[in-house]
Amino acid sequence: MKLKKTTALMGTALLMVALTACGGNNNKTVAENEKPSNTATTETNDATNEAANSTENTPAAAEPVTLTVLNEGAVGIGVGLVDDLLVSKEKELKDGGTDIAYTPGSQFEGAAFGLYYQKFISTKLKEKNISVKTEDWGWGEPLIQKETAGFLAKNIPDIIVGETQMPGFAQQGLLEAFPDDMAAEIREKLAPAAWKPMEIDGKIYGLASQPGxxxxxxxxxxxxxxxxxxxxxxxxxxxxxxxxxxxxxxxxxxxxxxxxxxxxxxxxxxxxxxxxxxxxxxxxxxxxxxxxxxxxxxxxxxxxxxxxxxxxxxxxxxxxxxxxxxxxxxxxxxxxxxxxxxxxxxxxxxxxxxxxxxxxxxxxxxxxxxxGAAFHSVPVDAKNKEAAFDYIRAMYSTEVQQLIADSNTRSPILKEIAETDDYKTKHPEMYLHYQAMIGNVQGLPTxxxxxxxxxxxxxxxxxxxxxxxxxxxxxxxxxxxxxxxxxx
The missing domain is CATH 3.40.190.10 (Periplasmic binding protein-like II)
Structure with a gap:
């Protein structure tokens, strides 16, 4: 389908993408309730330091950037500045008796998933002088209505999230195509289920870090x-x-x-x-x-x-x-x-x-x-596009994808983790799922x-x-x- 110009979208034409999305929050309940028996032994700061040490050093941005990102239920830890939320979330989990220890390569308490997911991404972005602020626009129809209004008003977060509505937004010309070098890396290193449904006319417009x-x-x-x-x-x-x-x-x-x-x-x-x-x-x-x-x-x-x-x-x-x-x-x-x-x-x-x-x-x-594929995309009207793409790059980093692998609830999209003998042995069911993710996978049409x-x-x-x-x-x-x- 040929990509339509954004200007053709004004008025009621935009509402055609108003689908009732589903599945993105399905993983939230499972992740919160999941309590694998093989918990790990390293506290959150140690795991975060490992993530920081393994990250390639990148020059900091000339000026600090605060990135606005829409929450997705399976990985969200609240609304506001992520640095503040990490402190309060860690306290909440500890006060509630959750063991938040995590060693990469080992299973952990499912309730701590969002904490580590956000912490690993935040650590990587800090190296580029980028901080993250989250907003919660809900899911399903309420989310779509707010995103639709945001597009019309040209007042939209730097990164939006959604499921069945997202290919339609891309077809309407509302989303920024991923940079060519980033798209090439994604095609080479990631399972097609993570990006193929968001590919329009040879360009990629969205990524899900843990699609189902x-x-x-x-x-x-x-x-x-x-x-x-x-x-x-x-x-x-x-x-x-x-x-x-x-x-x-x-x-x-x-x-x-x-x-x-x-x-x-x-x-x-x-x-x-x-x-x-x-x-x-x-x-x-x-x-x-x-x-x-x-x-x-x-x-x-x-x-x-x-x-x-x-x-x-x-x-x-x-x-x-x-x-x-x-x-x-x-x-x-x-x-x-x-x-x-x-x-x-x-x-x-x-x-x-x-x-x-x-x-x-x-x-x-x-x-x-x-x-249950929560696709993250950068709107054409986003104020901090470069930083937004850095956020999406962090979503498929080794640290985040290893965390997803260790959760045993979804499969990682990063081939270098999912295709190892270690992953096949430790997570046979999720490896079976990964094999389906690299096959003939599509999204629902608009x-x-x-x-x-x-x-x-x-x-x-x-x-x-x-x-x-x-x-x-x-x-x-x-x-x-x-x-x-x-x-x-």
Missing amino acids: VSSLFWNKKLVKEAGLDPEKAITTWAELVDNAKKVTDAGKGKFYGGGVYGAPNFGGYLRYGALVAINGGTFADANGLPTFNSDANVEVIELLRTLNANHPAGLMLNNNEGTYFDAWNKGQLAYLIDGPWRAQECKNVGLECGMAPIPLSPNGKPGNVTI FAKDNSKAWQIFGDAAVKSLMTDGDIKAIMDDAQKRAELVTK
């Missing part, structure tokens, strides 16, 4: 009760359907086969979007026009209809995402397609779970959609016009297909016609 992609998880106890091998990973859609039905039959109303969250919202689209990618389908073409009624998409909806029958009535389409995952945590569903945090969350709630790549359709190829309405049309058609026995192709044909009217 989906995998298949299964509750070994329920699978075994259905007479199936709990250690065997299924590899095909046919196996998924067959196994889900066997578990549902064995459960007799107490537990079900499950499969994937399928509500008409971005929590659903981000998860079963992976099935669309696997089957060679798309939600939109390169010009942002709908492709709802393709044969590949119809086959995905047919699969979802079958899986819906292996859930408690109404659960798969429940707009409250938490209700669905609460059922999983209570051991009521056997199969689940979800992001990498689910591996640690299984341990947190006492479930023995298997994890494997998402099964393939008969003619499918591995594919995925980023989920439609050429009236984006929210187009997604609503698709979601309504998907729900109708799952809740009735109507002809799915006819339902999607009708949705295609209506979506074409609002996007052209």
Whole structure:
């Protein structure tokens, strides 16, 4: 899609990117609750000194710069000057009994993740006379509305953050392209899931330091009760359907086969979007026009209809995402397609779970959609662009990426860490996730016009297909016609 000029964005045209984002805060709860048994032995100052000593010396900026950065839930420690927040956060954790010791290469208390993440970045930026001030604009629709207003008023932070809305902002010409040398380094050193969804016309416009992609998880106890091998990973859609039905039959109303969250919202689209990618389908073409009624998409909806029958009535389409995952945590569903945090969350709630790549359709190829990917970008109207790009560089530094690796909740994007034998051995599940991050990964599209309405049309058609026995192709044909009217 050709990049549009910012001036074409004024007024209601900007609102087309108003998507309800999801997933960025999913990791917050997991990280806060995670308490790995193998804690480390070095206090925060020692770990920070190691980060400082390993950083290449860079001349300080001529004058100090205060960078304004939007908070992202999984790594945020509050609002204000980060130097002040680090002091108060460390005290809060210690007073609450959290062991904040951390030695790189060892697991640590999950509640300390944000503290170290911000401290490592702050240490690197101080070398360039850059300090950081954070603001919290929320997530989802409130965040998008504030960002939209900020763009229109040309009053926007130096770094903004978001998920499904960010490619649309880039397409509208609202974001600054990464410098060519930085983009080349990113392509060489980082997993595509971190940047590929933010690549427009050969330029990169955003980066996520710990993006997620989906995998298949299964509750070994329920699978075994259905007479199936709990250690065997299924590899095909046919196996998924067959196994889900066997578990549902064995459960007799107490537990079900499950499969994937399928509500008409971005929590659903981000998860079963992976099935669309696997089957060679798309939600939109390169010009942002709908492709709802393709044969590949119809086959995905047919699969979802079958899986819906292996859930408690109404659960798969429940707009409250938490209700669905609460059922999983209570051991009521056997199969689940979800992001990498689910591996640690299984341990947190006492479930023995298997994890494997998402099964393939008969003619499918591995594919995925980023989920829980908090993309950081520099607006064209940012006041401190050079410092903002320094911040993003720090996000993929060795220190920050090692911290992410040690958290065991997400995979690092830095290849030199993720592809080591040490990482493969210590974090086999997250290495499996990393392998998916370097494959065929995409983000959800932004439609050429009236984006929210187009997604609503698709979601309504998907729900109708799952809740009735109507002809799915006819339902999607009708949705295609209506979506074409609002996007052209």
